[in-house]
Amino acid sequence: MSDPSAVFARETSTRPSRASLRTAVVWDVLKDALDRRAEASGKDTLDVLDTGGGSGKFAVPVARLGHRVTVVDPSPNALFALERRVAEAGVADLVTGVQGDIRGLFDVVEREGFDAVLCHGVLEYVDDPAEGVRNAVAALRPSGALSLLAAGLGGAVLARALAGHFSEARHALGDPDGRWGDADPVPRRFTADQLTELAEAAGLEVGAVHGVRVFADLVPGVLVDTEPGALEALLKLEAAAAELPSFHAVATQLHVLGEKRG
Numbered sequence: 001m002s003d004p005s006a007v008f009a010r011e012t013s014t015r016p017s018r019a020s021l022r023t024a025v026v027w028d029v030l031k032d033a034l035d036r037r038a039e040a041s042g043k044d045t046l047d048v049l050d051t052g053g054g055s056g057k058f059a060v061p062v063a064r065l066g067h068r069v070t071v072v073d074p075s076p077n078a079l080f081a082l083e084r085r086v087a088e089a090g091v092a093d094l095v096t097g098v099q100g101d102i103r104g105l106f107d108v109v110e111r112e113g114f115d116a117v118l119c120h121g122v123l124e125y126v127d128d129p130a131e132g133v134r135n136a137v138a139a140l141r142p143s144g145a146l147s148l149l150a151a152g153l154g155g156a157v158l159a160r161a162l163a164g165h166f167s168e169a170r171h172a173l174g175d176p177d178g179r180w181g182d183a184d185p186v187p188r189r190f191t192a193d194q195l196t197e198l199a200e201a202a203g204l205e206v207g208a209v210h211g212v213r214v215f216a217d218l219v220p221g222v223l224v225d226t227e228p229g230a231l232e233a234l235l236k237l238e239a240a241a242a243e244l245p246s247f248h249a250v251a252t253q254l255h256v257l258g259e260k261r262g
């Protein structure tokens with residue numbers, strides 16, 4: 001895997017920042033998948049769907065690669081922010097925002113209309129995650145790539161425990177939705193096995209699973225901000241740990257990449 005901080009910095013035209021700790025692993029895997037899809041399909045410009053794409057955190061860098069991106073999101077505020085971000089990035093001709101949700105996806109986009117589909121941070125919030133993944137896969141052309149990112153159970157348990165909230169950590173461990181209590185803002189979390197099973201049941205050949213933010217949320221921010229070279233070193237550590245199944249169990253997020261069975 002190439003250096004994720006360098007890749008993300010190049011594609012987003014920024015120096016590596018604390019924010020890149022949240023995105024670098026996923027971006028590196030996603031960019032690689034898009035490059036491979038473009039090569040396999042013989043097209044420079046892919047049709048990419050970002051369902052629940054929000055304000056375009058991934059849609060904008062994907063468009064900067066030259067791909068056409070459709071963002072479907074139910075939130076008018078997110079779509080407004082997307083419009084602004086896309087204009088500022090100079091990729092307005094490549095990004096279309098559409099109001100809609102993953103449940104009624106085919107009211108607003110075409111079935112089998114996309115070479116790649118992103119579904120990042122959405123399955124936590126929908127009533128029926130299996131239906132969400134089925135729709136994301138149904139939006140793909142044969143052999144298209146799905147990028148699935150969702151909150152990990154173990155990362156939340158570890159974070160609550162390290163913050164001294166031991167009862168909440170134990171509650172999350174036993175809760176069917178992986179929530180640590182009524183005040184938990186996240187409605188649902190997943191294990192790597194659960195996310196993989198959802199993807200496979202929807203007709204996806206899972207190619208890779210990565211743990212995202214294994215250490216980033218646990219490390220004191222001041223250390224990363226003030227220690228020379230600490231951010232770059234932490235990005236490299238995250239990239240190395242992301243691939244190891246033993247670290248998937250404690251990652252804040254889990255990323256599943258797969259290809260639609262032909």
Ligand SMILES: C[S@@+](CC[C@H](N)C(=O)[O-])C[C@H]1O[C@@H](n2cnc3c(N)ncnc32)[C@H](O)[C@@H]1O
Binds near residue numbers: 051058078102126
């Ligand atoms: C945590 S944000 C993630 C945004 C973006 N994917 C990212 O990675 O930055 C969750 C997004 O999912 C959207 N969302 C919530 N319910 C949804 C649904 N049923 N279908 C599609 N998107 C949904 C929200 O409006 C929000 O933009």
